[in-house]
Amino acid sequence: MLKILHIAPQNYAGVPYGFYQMHNACGDHSRLITLHKNQFDLPEDVNLNLPLPNFNLAKLWRRKKLETRELERKTSAPYFEFKNAFEKYYFVINDFFRKSKVDDIIDKLQLNDFDIIHYDAGLDFFRNSSQALKWKHQGKKIVCCYYGSDLRTRGVIKELDEISDLNITSEFDHLALKKDLKYIFYPYDTSELPQREINNSGKIRIVHSPTNRKFKGTELIISVIDKLKKQKNIDFILLEKLPRHEVLNIKKSCDICIDQVGGTMGGTGYGKAGIETLGMGIPTITNMTDDYNEWLPENPFVVANNEVQLYQRLIELIEDQNLRDELGAKGKLWVNKYHGFESVNNRLYELYRENGII
16 A cells, blocks of 8 residues: 655645545545645645735736736746745745744644655645655655646746656646656546536537636636527536535536636646536537647547637537437546546556656
């Protein structure tokens, strides 16, 4: 039995928690320590509830950083660098004030006893990676898992990258940004999903649930929906800032899902929202590059990369119930095959063995 510790800034879309669930379900022992509370009602293992500035100036600062780094994005992921003295001072002070709380949780939960440390989003408790360096010196194996904008816009933390035994990602476009990344589907347990309900409203229900409109191309999606409303009998459900159980409860009676189309800064492909609707048997539209579309095994998604394609795909799905049923059934099987706990865990063990972790 392996003892696997996950450390994540937040429980992003429930993905870190999915890995934690998978390890325990497959016979290993795992804990997940998250630093900041997620804004949605996602389950946690241990949350330190460290302060994350949410006043307007702090939000503006983070947004500008994302936009600036997106414009600066190169063909490979850069090492993270402080943009100015103020930013460096902020992280030094931040690390100082959280140290006692981090030390307490390490002692309380005996985290020094774990064999493998997963750094979800490629971040240690501290920006200087001091705890990771300490654990590496003690002989622990270090794994960094990148999820999205962590690698695209923030870049790689040099101190952590230099001691990492394995780097993994669930984002196809990351493979071009960092050459030593290994791809792994993130684990998902479809048993948590509600039973799908038949829509008897007389209207085709189309759902979209962005956590970030700019990442998901929400404005483009709304413009296409507004055009369709003049031609077809549809309901459009835009789900934002709702507790997750409410989101799932609404999705279960929908006919079509749009995950993302034409967004900026969010990459291409699919996220947790797309997995949820596929797992419920709902045909799901997303954007993909040609390379990604061809690479993704048995791709179950309806691909739309721009406004025209989105309009065409929606018309096809709205007018053809048999097509919706066929794609829904295919998607449900695909989620279990590629994102199921056993499949993902077997792949992770292969990577552990290949990289001398076990």
